[in-house]
Amino acid sequence: MNRLWWLELPAHVFRPAELWKTFRIALIGLPVAVLSLAGNIVLFVLTVVSLALIPLPFIGFTLFPLVTLVTRAVMDVHRRMAGWVGVDIPRPYRPVPSTAPLGTLRRFKHAMTDPATWLDFAWLIPGAISGFVLGLVAFILPTYGLEGVLHVPLLIYGLTGGYGYGVVWPFDNWFEAWTAVPQGALLLTIGLTASPFLMWVHMRFTSFFLAPTKKSQLVERVQVLTDTRAEAVDAQAAELRRIERDLHDGAQARLVSLSMNIGLAEELIRRDPDMAIKLLAEARESSGTALTELRDLVRGIHPPVxxxxxxxxxxxxxxxxxxxxxxxxxxxxxxxxxxxxxxxxxxxxxxxxxxxxxxxxxxxxxxxxxxxxxxxxxxxxxxxxxxxxxxxxxxxxxxxxxxxxxxxxxxxxxxxxxxxxxxxxxxxxxxxxxxxxxxxx
Structure with missing residues (x-):
């Protein structure tokens, strides 16, 4: 995202094509605030309890990986919501070995030694504060402004509790109620301008914890290169075996037959010229076939076209x-x-x-x-x-x-x-x- 993108926000607030998109980003603030506060606090408590129970046989080895599994699922929700505001947060977790089911010591060690486990834990409290404050502000500013713009119709149809709306000053009669419209419009504009920025700030802060570290990215990259190199070597070895097999069963066999026919023709050229001519004709045919097979083989390695x-x-x-x-x-x-x-x-x-x-x-x-x-x-x-x-x-x-x-x-x-x-x-x-x-x- 452009670092100066918020300088253009006041203009795009009034573009109908962008208005709903911006308002949707503001609406995300409420689930972000609720999930950040309630979800993170619950996960923090569960993680602390599971760590405290580690000395107990079996319970600690089972509970901590299970809490880690739930935490990662919730963190994936945060990553998905970050994508809604243009912040990409890849998953940093190491793959779980197929031989490490829940309840085993190997699964416990995997959860304990994965650096992403502790980054998730470190983010729970800061993320709860950041998400609750910024998400709630991002949600309240435009929604309260929208209520001001619609305050008079809401009063007419009895959909609001009374006159008591006012950003600059409160009011308690119909005449003053109309002042809610410019106040709400001002607050709505400010909210739609600030909310995307507030959400972006929170998600960028989130990415410092929930995104892969440079070290983990390097480890993953090395693993990918190791795997692809091994596959490339295997594929190259298989290709060399195919070429060797094609040469042995095709062109090489025909060249051996060609050599034998020419040798027999040399012996028969004086005693049986007709048979020698026949053998030479077969040799010429074999050489043409061998040439065709060699061309096909070369074409399979790197086609001339x-x-x-x-x-x-x-x-x-x-x-x-x-x-x-x-x-x-x-x-x-x-x-x-x-x-x-x-x-x-x-x-x-x-x-x-x-x-x-x-x-x-x-x-x-x-x-x-x-x-x-x-x-x-x-x-x-x-x-x-x-x-x-x-x-x-x-x-x-x-x-x-x-x-x-x-x-x-x-x-x-x-x-x-x-x-x-x-x-x-x-x-x-x-x-x-x-x-x-x-x-x-």
Whole structure:
């Protein structure tokens, strides 16, 4: 959020498109105040009691992790409300081991050694004070101002207790009641101007405690890199085994047969020229087949069309091989780095192969964009749906391939379709290109 955003608030208070949005932020102040005061105090008491009961056998080991679990659920509510005012607070908690159920010593140690547990505890009292005071002020200012603007109609219909409204001075008759309108309008304007700022201040204060620390972010980053590196090494080893198997069973076998045929032809060329000619013809045919297999193998490692025409041209060529009607829309102002380009190409190729094998789709589409250092690829079809990365359809392989580049993949495939696979790869562009590529295959 812009640090000077509140300088523009008086103007946007009077813009109808922003008025309701601003008032909704003010209304959030009431649940924030209630949850901060009541919820945090209760959680603080429960945490202190659970810590005091730790020396008791079993009870302490069970109660403290249970209270921690409830505390984290409430903290997640605060994080969600922070998102409503534009403050993003990621979850900082370490994953719970699958072998550490509630009531075990391992679960207790996990809760005790997670730094986020103690940051949550440290925030309970300061958060209760900050949330109650700022949330209540953010709620009362505009709502009391709105009551002043509507005070006369409320009096007419008997929806208020009496004349006793007044910010500047109290009043007790109809004539003075009309002064509630300008007073309420002034207070409403002040409230709508200040409330978003007050809520933002509280949520920013909250983020100091509930957001991941730099150390925990670094630990998580190292873990992610370790996992993706291991997956990349496994994928590379599997690819090398595939290449070795293809060479051994394909081109190598044919080259051995070719060598044997040529050797026999050398022996028969004087005694049986006709047989020697036949063997040489077979050798020529075997050499052509071996050459084709080698080309296919090289194409599987790095397709020539990808090197020659880039990702857009290679994807267009892929689309031509699919029986369904594929619409391709590629907008890349430059070339991608070769490893990223290859990963993106094979990811699209795998998804198109899944479409042919599993979806029974009649139409499909491919959208590729690069913006702000992020390559976004969307592939969808109108098939039967039901694609699941855990279902052995090759999507897990795509995830591993993308993870090596910090890429992500999201799959939306309800039963009955449509299926949409969205992939994102952080990357930069190299040589510029003047025009986008699009078409239908």
């Amino acid at each position: 990808l090197a020659e025409r880039g990702l857009d041209g290679a994807v267009q060529a892929l689309a031509l091989t699919v029986p369904a009607t594929v619409t391709v829309d590629v907008e890349l102002p430059g070339r991608l780095e070769a490893p990223v380009e290859s990963a993106a190409y094979f990811a699209v190729a795998e998804i198109l192969a899944n479409i042919v094998k599993h979806s029974a789709a009649r139409t499909a589409w491919i959208h590729i964009r690069h913006d702000d250092g992020l390559l976004t690829i969307g592939v969808g079809d109108d098939g039967e749906g039901g694609a699941d990365p855990a279902g052995g359809t090759g999507l897990r392989g795509i995830e591993r391939r993308l993870a090596a580049f910090d890429g992500t993949m999201m799959v939306s495939s309800p039963p009955g379709g449509p299926t949409v696979v969205t992939m994102e790869l952080p990357c930069t562009l190299s040589s510029p290109k003047t025009s986008p590529s699009s078409g239908t295959a």
